[in-house]
Amino acid sequence: MQRGSGDITRRFGGLIAVVALLAIWELASLLLRSVALPSPLEVCVSLFKMGDTLLIHLLASALRVVYALSLALSLAVPLGLLSKEKQVDRLLSPIIYLLYPIPHIVLLPLIIMIFGIGEASKVFMIAMIVFFQILVTTRDASKSISEYYIYSLRSLGASKMDVYKHVIFPACLPKVMTALRISVGTSIAVLFFVESIATSKGLGYLILDCWSRMDFAAMYAAMLTMAALGFALYMTLEKVEKKLCRWVYL
Amino acid sequence: MLEVMRLRKVYEDGTEALREVSFSVGEGETCSIIGPSGCGKTTLLLILAGLLKPTAGEVWLNGERITGPRREMALILQDFGLFPWKTVYENVALGLKLRGCEDRDFVLELLRRLGLAGFEQHYPKQLSGGMQQRVAIARALALRPKILLCDEPFSSLDALTRESMQNFMLELWHSGVTFVLVTHNIEEAVFLGRKIVVLSRRPAEVVKILENPRAGDPLYRSEEDFFEKCREVRGILRDVLEG
Numbered sequence: 199m200q201r202g203s204g205d206i207t208r209r210f211g212g213l214i215a216v217v218a219l220l221a222i223w224e225l226a227s228l229l230l231r232s233v234a235l236p237s238p239l240e241v242c243v244s245l246f247k248m249g250d251t252l253l254i255h256l257l258a259s260a261l262r263v264v265y266a267l268s269l270a271l272s273l274a275v276p277l278g279l280l281s282k283e284k285q286v287d288r289l290l291s292p293i294i295y296l297l298y299p300i301p302h303i304v305l306l307p308l309i310i311m312i313f314g315i316g317e318a319s320k321v322f323m324i325a326m327i328v329f330f331q332i333l334v335t336t337r338d339a340s341k342s343i344s345e346y347y348i349y350s351l352r353s354l355g356a357s358k359m360d361v362y363k364h365v366i367f368p369a370c371l372p373k374v375m376t377a378l379r380i381s382v383g384t385s386i387a388v389l390f391f392v393e394s395i396a397t398s399k400g401l402g403y404l405i406l407d408c409w410s411r412m413d414f415a416a417m418y419a420a421m422l423t424m425a426a427l428g429f430a431l432y433m434t435l436e437k438v439e440k441k442l443c444r445w446v447y448l
Numbered sequence: 449m450l451e452v453m454r455l456r457k458v459y460e461d462g463t464e465a466l467r468e469v470s471f472s473v474g475e476g477e478t479c480s481i482i483g484p485s486g487c488g489k490t491t492l493l494l495i496l497a498g499l500l501k502p503t504a505g506e507v508w509l510n511g512e513r514i515t516g517p518r519r520e521m522a523l524i525l526q527d528f529g530l531f532p533w534k535t536v537y538e539n540v541a542l543g544l545k546l547r548g549c550e551d552r553d554f555v556l557e558l559l560r561r562l563g564l565a566g567f568e569q570h571y572p573k574q575l576s577g578g579m580q581q582r583v584a585i586a587r588a589l590a591l592r593p594k595i596l597l598c599d600e601p602f603s604s605l606d607a608l609t610r611e612s613m614q615n616f617m618l619e620l621w622h623s624g625v626t627f628v629l630v631t632h633n634i635e636e637a638v639f640l641g642r643k644i645v646v647l648s649r650r651p652a653e654v655v656k657i658l659e660n661p662r663a664g665d666p667l668y669r670s671e672e673d674f675f676e677k678c679r680e681v682r683g684i685l686r687d688v689l690e691g
């Protein structure tokens with residue numbers, strides 16, 4: 199009996215959750231009877247009507263997030279891993295302590311001044327926030343690696359580079375991947391913010407644009423697309439993590 | 449011939465781990481190092497392996513001073529020896545790979561000899577404690593070392609697995625490998641070490657060096673001499689702990 203119900207949640211858990219959410223949504227829109235909360239069906243219709251427009255905006259947003267995540271990752275991971283070196287950490291940790299707690303989003307005016315109002319400042323803004331999230335996690339991970347792993351490798355005749363390749367990098371990888379996954383949520387939130395300023399492309403722009411036109415069905419369609427973007431990135435990263443860190447999930 | 453001369457080790461934070469440790473191990477000999485836990489045994493072994501710099505004193509191997517890891521020495525550490533992110537095969541082949549001479553057949557043969565055939569693609573986490581320890585030994589042996597340094601290699605194993613691993617160590621010794629074994633287990637020290645170095649509490653000093661020529665015989669374990677020797681070592685250790 200118990201096993202049966204376990205099977206059901208395993209197989210249909212996702213489906214049940216989606217249906218439940220849609221039902222709550224439908225119910226709420228029926229009860230509220232407000233234009234600000236259209237029914238799921240209306241939103242669905244407008245989702246298909248918008249088709250290509252939606253895709254163009256989705257593509258613009260997706261590129262910004264992917265560029266930003268790649269930029270942040272490629273800077274934060276090496277720096278975080280190198281924190282295993284005492285000299286590097288002594289330089290880096292004061293910088294992190296000073297800069298990490300600042301709400302970086304307030305720096306947007308400064309960033310726009312430096313990078314202009316084009317793509318660069320948007321990508322940079324997202325990357326900067328995510329950079330700190332990944333850096334702090336990677337640094338903590340690399341600092342907590344047992345010295346004995348390193349002794350063990352060096353006794354096999356390993357060079358300094360080998361230590362990074364065979365111990366420090368693989369030991370930190372699961373934490374890096376987790377940080378990256380978490381930063382997908384952050385980056386979508388920041389994306390919405392940066393796309394609300396000086397652009398005519400992107401889902402964030404589309405949402406605000408629809409809102410100002412009071413086209414609520416289209417607005418919800420854009421919001422759903424944004425959520426789907428986050429979901430797709432998250433799931434992809436989870437797949438990659440399972441593949442790269444097989445040893446964690448045995 | 450491994451010569452340990454007046455080693456002293458004070459860690460950066462001021463912890464004095466070794467005060468003065470001297471002893472020597474002849475080629476083809478076996479040596480057990482026993483002492484209370486926390487006295488500095490692992491520290492001593494890391495220095496012998498050339499991984500840690502002593503504050504004072506020297507280690508010499510066959511007339512050469514040890515200043516870094518050496519090809520003819522292999523090290524087996526207690527808990528962090530195996531890399532959880534590498535498979536059994538990758539773990540064992542790693543030393544050869546780092547030296548640019550990966551030899552697949554040799555590694556597979558070694559795994560077979562240690563009863564690990566069929567587990568090449570498993571990760572350490574998927575193996576029992578005894579098997580993990582054999583993987584660690586296989587990895588050390590893959591480098592064909594002349595001297596094996598072991599840090600309490602069998603402390604986490606159950607009694608029977610432990611005995612069979614000890615017998616395996618004797619076979620290794622008979623095949624010409626010198627080993628230095630750190631342990632806090634009296635029976636293990638007496639069964640395996642033809643020389644037994646007893647260390648004091650931290651900071652470690654050599655309290656006594658016992659000759660134990662009967663070690664190396666698998667039957668020694670059940671003989672009266674063996675129990676007599678264990679009693680002797682136990683007495684010395686008790687004095688160490690009380691004094």
Ligand SMILES: Nc1ncnc2c1ncn2[C@@H]1O[C@H](COP(=O)(O)OP(=O)(O)O)[C@@H](O)[C@H]1O
Nearest residue numbers: 459461463465484485486487488489490491492
């Ligand atoms: N890197 C280190 N820095 C400071 N103290 C250390 C370090 N490594 C070990 N110690 C200390 O040195 C002493 C001896 O440690 P260890 O050699 O591991 O002892 P044993 O192996 O005999 O249990 C312990 O008090 C331990 O806390």
Ligand SMILES: [Mg+2]
Nearest residue numbers: 489490526599
């Ligand atoms: Mg120890």
